[in-house]
Amino acid sequence: MYHLTLPEVITHSSVSVEKKNAEYLKLKENKKGVLNLASQIYNYDFFWKCLTPEPKHRDRIPNDLVTSLTTYFGSVEQFKQAFATVATNHFGSGWLVYVRLVWLTWNKKEGKLQLFEGHDAENPLQHELVPLLTIDVWEHAYYLDYKNERAKFIDKFWNFVNWSFVASNLRSTTKGPQKEL
Structure with a gap:
């Protein structure tokens, strides 16, 4: 199949x-x-769009995204720590069909940013959440370079995040935090 x-x-x-x-x-x-x-x-398509080798998209986080992350997580660094903690502690293993992802999402119903931990092929759209950023924490995503040290993979992940893409996703929400702040 x-x-x-x-x-x-x-x-x-x-x-x-x-x-x-x-x-x-x-x-x-x-x-x-x-x-x-x-x-x-x-x-997977979304995950790859969250990454970029281009410094202009990864080195500077757009101001509206900084404001939103600070509002909901305390600071950009606190957001990264919360995201990394969920990603590092995500439990389990599986086969090709078992994809694990951690997402930053916009919750339309509650009007807030939140982290979403998905199992199997689950994604935030199934829960009426708007995906903003994700990381694949299944072993095939990092094992060749980091062996079983997922935390090192997650730490390096931040060097390649396409913050312009994340901010664009946030701006595209019909009721995003930038309208409430």
């Missing part, structure tokens, strides 16, 4: 039972497989 693209999975999930292998049959019986694949594609 993992060698297929999402459109192929959707196409194959409607093929007759006689032509399906066991994995496709599972998809037909439970469309959750399609949702999980779509979520994983979204999660």
